[in-house]
Amino acid sequence: MFRIDGGDFAGAGAVSSKIKKILQHIGTKPEIIRRASIATYEAEMNVVIHATMGEIALDATPSIVHIRILDEGPGIPDIDRAMQPGYSTAPDEIREMGFGAGMGLPNMERCADKLDIKSVVGIGTTVDMVFRNE
Amino acid sequence: MTIREIVQPLGLKLVVEGASDKEILGGYTSDLLSDVMANAKSGYLWITNQKHQNCVAVASLLDLCGVIIVGGTQPDEDTVAKARAEQLPLYTSDMSAFDIAGRLYEMGVRGPIQP
Ligand SMILES: Nc1ncnc2c1ncn2[C@@H]1O[C@H](COP(=O)(O)OP(=O)(O)OP(=O)(O)O)[C@@H](O)[C@H]1O
Ligand SMILES: [Mg+2]
Numbered sequence: 039m040f041r042i043d044g045g046d047f048a049g050a051g052a053v054s055s056k057i058k059k060i061l062q063h064i065g066t067k068p069e070i071i072r073r074a075s076i077a078t079y080e081a082e083m084n085v086v087i088h089a090t091m092g093e094i095a096l097d098a099t100p101s102i103v104h105i106r107i108l109d110e111g112p113g114i115p116d117i118d119r120a121m122q123p124g125y126s127t128a129p130d131e132i133r134e135m136g137f138g139a140g141m142g143l144p145n146m147e148r149c150a151d152k153l154d155i156k157s158v159v160g161i162g163t164t165v166d167m168v169f170r171n172e
Numbered sequence: 173m174t175i176r177e178i179v180q181p182l183g184l185k186l187v188v189e190g191a192s193d194k195e196i197l198g199g200y201t202s203d204l205l206s207d208v209m210a211n212a213k214s215g216y217l218w219i220t221n222q223k224h225q226n227c228v229a230v231a232s233l234l235d236l237c238g239v240i241i242v243g244g245t246q247p248d249e250d251t252v253a254k255a256r257a258e259q260l261p262l263y264t265s266d267m268s269a270f271d272i273a274g275r276l277y278e279m280g281v282r283g284p285i286q287p
Binding site: 047048050051052054055058072075076079080083135136137139141142144145148 | 229
């Protein structure tokens with residue numbers, strides 16, 4: 039279980055990097071590690087940018103990886119709309135750092151074999167992802 | 173071709189040497205991090221105007237071979253420190269992203285999508 043703080047752009051990416059190292063250590067296939075790293079980074083950044091705080095839980099064997107990202111934050115009112123490439127509510131100062139293309143959720147969908155998002159407005163969001171050998 | 177071999181012909185300025193002897197497997201130009209996440213592949217060289225430390229996080233998660241910050245932009249101090257810690261080759265250029273990418277293309281470096 040790893041903690042993520044909303045607005046912490048200096049520490050951002052640290053959890054994804056730790057998860058990548060753990061997967062490498064247990065001998066997960068490089069192709070799965072790559073997809074899991076990309077999707078976890080996007081989910082981690084969504085917590086940093088859009089939420090207040092969050093946690094990431096990892097459950098992994100060399101052939102199957104489960105990652106759950108849970109946050110406290112504003113939640114997502116319309117998930118279908120949020121999933122659309124290009125849709126973003128990121129403010130200007132965050133866009134200046136290169137975020138806010140509205141490609142994070144589509145990247146997660148493309149990388150994960152299974153993506154499940156549950157969100158309650160005003161409470162927070164839970165993202166479950168599964169990666170396995172195809 | 174390695175980054176070390178393109179430094180002189182492109183007139184790149186060294187910021188962090190890192191593992192500059194790795195083979196350049198391709199190139200990608202973008203200032204949008206999740207665009208890079210979607211399209212740059214392992215061993216690619218990334219050309220960008222971004223100077224923020226999140227670039228280093230992206231580059232190391234994707235195992236990119238290096239980053240060139242263009243347009244005369246200087247990387248933030250945190251970016252340099254993080255690149256050093258990750259052994260990530262980091263260079264700057266006064267040239268634009270267009271010109272650097274064009275020169276690299278002439279030298280045989282290609283992007284992810286080929287016609
Ligand atoms: N954890 C979250 N909490 C609240 N809102 C979220 C969360 N994740 C995504 N969203 C909403 O969904 C939108 C789309 O997310 P997505 O990751 O695709 O794009 P982005 O984060 O805005 O930009 P990018 O990921 O390209 O930098 C966000 O702009 C935001 O409105
Ligand atoms: Mg995002």
